[in-house]
Amino acid sequence: MEQGKILKLLDENGEEKEYEVAMSYLCNDNGKAYIFYTDNTFTPDGNMNLFASVYTGDDENGEPILEEITDENEWALLDKVMEEVNMGVNNNG
Secondary structure, eight states: OOTTOEEEEEOTTSOEEEEEEEEEEEOTTTOOEEEEEEEEEEOTTSOEEEEEEEEEEEOTTSOEEEEOOOOHHHHHHHHHHHHHHHHHHHHHO
């Protein structure tokens, strides 16, 4: 999925909300594709709110099919990916 694409998803209150794709990641270990996306809001300590889901492809209307991540090992993997991305950004910027 391309960076910058706008997704319309339901939030925890069941309301449609727009999110922007920040990046995608294909894990060679488990063969799953993940997307990281944001609503462009920030936490109280100044970090951007970032969300992640398993991306399984697009439906017949071209809308992404996303699955919730429930496995703690997957979250640990994605945390590590984001740390590496942040380190690369900080070292290059």
